[in-house]
Amino acid sequence: MHAKTIAEIAKDLRNKEYSSEEITQHYLDRIKRLDPTYNSYVTTTEELALEQARAADQRLAQGDNNPLCGVPIAHKDIFCTNGVRTSCGSKMLDNFVPPYDATIVENYKHAGAVTLGKVNMDEFAMGSSNETSYYGPVKNPWNTNCVPGGSSGGSAAAVAAQLAPAATASDTGGSIRQPASLCGLTGLKPTYGRVSRWGMIAFASSLDQAGPLTRTAEDAAIMLNTMASYDAKDSTSIDKEVPDYTATLNDDIAGMTVGIPKEYFGEGLNAETGARVEAAIEEYKKLGCNIKEISLPHTHLAVPAYYVIAPAECSANLSRFDGVRYGYRCETPADLNDLYKRSRGEAFGDEVKRRILVGTYALSAGYYDAYYRKAQQVRRLIKQDFVDAFNEVDIIMGPTATSPAFEFGSKGADPIAMYLEDIYTISTNLAGLPGLSIPCGLVDNKPVGLQMIGNYFAEGKLLNAAHKFQQSTDHHQATAPNLD
Amino acid sequence: MDRSEITRLAELARIEITDATIDEAASSITDVLKLVDQLQAADTEGVPPMAHPLDATQKLRADQVSEDNRREAFQAIAPATEDGLYLVPKVID
Numbered sequence: 114m115h116a117k118t119i120a121e122i123a124k125d126l127r128n129k130e131y132s133s134e135e136i137t138q139h140y141l142d143r144i145k146r147l148d149p150t151y152n153s154y155v156t157t158t159e160e161l162a163l164e165q166a167r168a169a170d171q172r173l174a175q176g177d178n179n180p181l182c183g184v185p186i187a188h189k190d191i192f193c194t195n196g197v198r199t200s201c202g203s204k205m206l207d208n209f210v211p212p213y214d215a216t217i218v219e220n221y222k223h224a225g226a227v228t229l230g231k232v233n234m235d236e237f238a239m240g241s242s243n244e245t246s247y248y249g250p251v252k253n254p255w256n257t258n259c260v261p262g263g264s265s266g267g268s269a270a271a272v273a274a275q276l277a278p279a280a281t282a283s284d285t286g287g288s289i290r291q292p293a294s295l296c297g298l299t300g301l302k303p304t305y306g307r308v309s310r311w312g313m314i315a316f317a318s319s320l321d322q323a324g325p326l327t328r329t330a331e332d333a334a335i336m337l338n339t340m341a342s343y344d345a346k347d348s349t350s351i352d353k354e355v356p357d358y359t360a361t362l363n364d365d366i367a368g369m370t371v372g373i374p375k376e377y378f379g380e381g382l383n384a385e386t387g388a389r390v391e392a393a394i395e396e397y398k399k400l401g402c403n404i405k406e407i408s409l410p411h412t413h414l415a416v417p418a419y420y421v422i423a424p425a426e427c428s429a430n431l432s433r434f435d436g437v438r439y440g441y442r443c444e445t446p447a448d449l450n451d452l453y454k455r456s457r458g459e460a461f462g463d464e465v466k467r468r469i470l471v472g473t474y475a476l477s478a479g480y481y482d483a484y485y486r487k488a489q490q491v492r493r494l495i496k497q498d499f500v501d502a503f504n505e506v507d508i509i510m511g512p513t514a515t516s517p518a519f520e521f522g523s524k525g526a527d528p529i530a531m532y533l534e535d536i537y538t539i540s541t542n543l544a545g546l547p548g549l550s551i552p553c554g555l556v557d558n559k560p561v562g563l564q565m566i567g568n569y570f571a572e573g574k575l576l577n578a579a580h581k582f583q584q585s586t587d588h589h590q591a592t593a594p595n596l597d
Numbered sequence: 598m599d600r601s602e603i604t605r606l607a608e609l610a611r612i613e614i615t616d617a618t619i620d621e622a623a624s625s626i627t628d629v630l631k632l633v634d635q636l637q638a639a640d641t642e643g644v645p646p647m648a649h650p651l652d653a654t655q656k657l658r659a660d661q662v663s664e665d666n667r668r669e670a671f672q673a674i675a676p677a678t679e680d681g682l683y684l685v686p687k688v689i690d
Contacts, residue, residue, distance in 0.1 A: 305651070488633070
């Protein structure tokens with residue numbers, strides 16, 4: 114039961130192979146039994162899940178046709194859930210129980226999906242290995258000595274360990290696609306503005322975007338159909354009709370032009386990872402696509418621009434955590450300033466502090482033009498690279514990450530080495546484009562991902578291209594070894 | 598980035614940094630600034646800064662009450678409140 118996709122579960126529920134309550138209980142039992150190994154869940158919501166499952170069973174009995182009705186899923190602990198602790202992986206919010214649901218959480222409730230619990234993540238989504246979580250690192254189900262990627266490492270590990278058929282996630286610089294790559298999953302970061310950010314705890318507001326982590330492109334399409342919506346409560350939400358992403362999965366991709374950016378295959382890319390990605394591109398050739406080398410000449414500036422813009426926005430966003438209205442407060446503060454400083458000093462982890470300080474520096478008097486303004490200018494150059502490329506090609510492909518999953522502690526001491534982990538994914542966030550990662554083979558018995566980047570609002574095309582690949586190959590069916 | 602600069606930044610950001618961690622913070626933040634200094638080599642003459650990927654502008658809504666007052670729900674999760682107010686250490690003597 115736990116190896117099934119959302120599409121299969123939807124069918125089984127209607128054929129009465131099992132009820133939503135039964136599959137929900139099955140997953141809850143697995144989480145209890147197996148998750149101590151992976152640490153993918155921060156909170157399980159057993160009572161809520163069973164209650165939602167029973168309600169879904171009633172809806173199914175009345176002929177509900179939403180494919181998510183009765184399907185259990187996990188939410189990244191960055192999405193506010195009414196009455197359920199939402200920690201964002203931080204000591205700061207260890208006691209935070211939001212009095213409202215994020216818009217996407219509400220969307221899934223309306224669809225009849227069942228919430229299994231909240232999954233682990235890097236603190237405030239800052240990290241690429243899940244090592245910065247207050248709740249301890251998440252283990253990669255493929256190799257428990259290795260990281261699952263981050264920041265959505267709990268989402269990815271839960272799906273890869275079959276402790277949920279799908280999970281919600283968020284991506285500011287690669288936090289959906291890189292864990293998808295390292296855990297052998299399909300992960301989609303939609304166009305900026307496609308999915309509401311309301312109730313998603315903000316890291317860098319001009320880059321943050323929610324998306325799904327699933328086993329197949331078909332499931333990602335099902336998840337996105339419900340996740341995407343126009344939301345007046347998010348001022349950057351785009352008022353544009355949400356198409357049925359499942360309707361175009363089987364469109365013919367013959368004749369599609371695929372651009373291969375030469376900058377994504379240079380120094381720093383693990384040779385075997387590059388070989389798997391090239392083999393996947395060969396497969397697209399067989400499917401009738403035209404392959405064309407392109408250039409994205411400002412790629413090398415993406416990581417530097419990101420580490421100005423993201424910290425600057427994070428320093429502003431995280432100023433709300435002040436020990437006054439919610440979250441952690443230090444003991445016996447001497448005065449108001451002491452309350453702020455010690456509450457923040459005691460409850461934020463090292464990486465979060467580092468980024469707040471870098472952002473504070475970049476925005477401080479006299480430095481704004483040299484850092485923030487300059488980075489926003491470079492951001493436009495990076496976007497223009499893509500605009501030019503999409504005049505010539507339909508879709509861009511390359512590696513998602515430089516290598517398969519790395520071992521715990523191997524980059525922990527050097528923040529820059531960790532930052533470079535997102536070298537192929539960050540440009541997409543800076544440009545606001547949709548990006549997707551699908552498994553394309555194994556290196557050292559660990560998965561590697563093929564990344565696809567589409568034009569604005571081309572999620573349907575990305576999912577279509579991914580689905581066609583998954584129809585003609587079986588990389589996405591590979592599961593972690595020794596899985597119980 | 599030296600110890601005094603880190604101390605000043607930490608004060609601006611209202612984050613207490615313990616004495617034992619100042620040197621580590623100074624060295625890692627210096628590394629980050631070295632990384633971002635690569636931007637200075639980029640020719641951005643005449644390039645307008647990009648604030649939104651789709652160059653969207655801020656939406657406005659009518660100035661009307663649209664949400665219920667949920668003060669009690671919000672104050673229930675606060676560290677300290679009294680009579681509907683948030684409590685902090687004395688600010689004015």
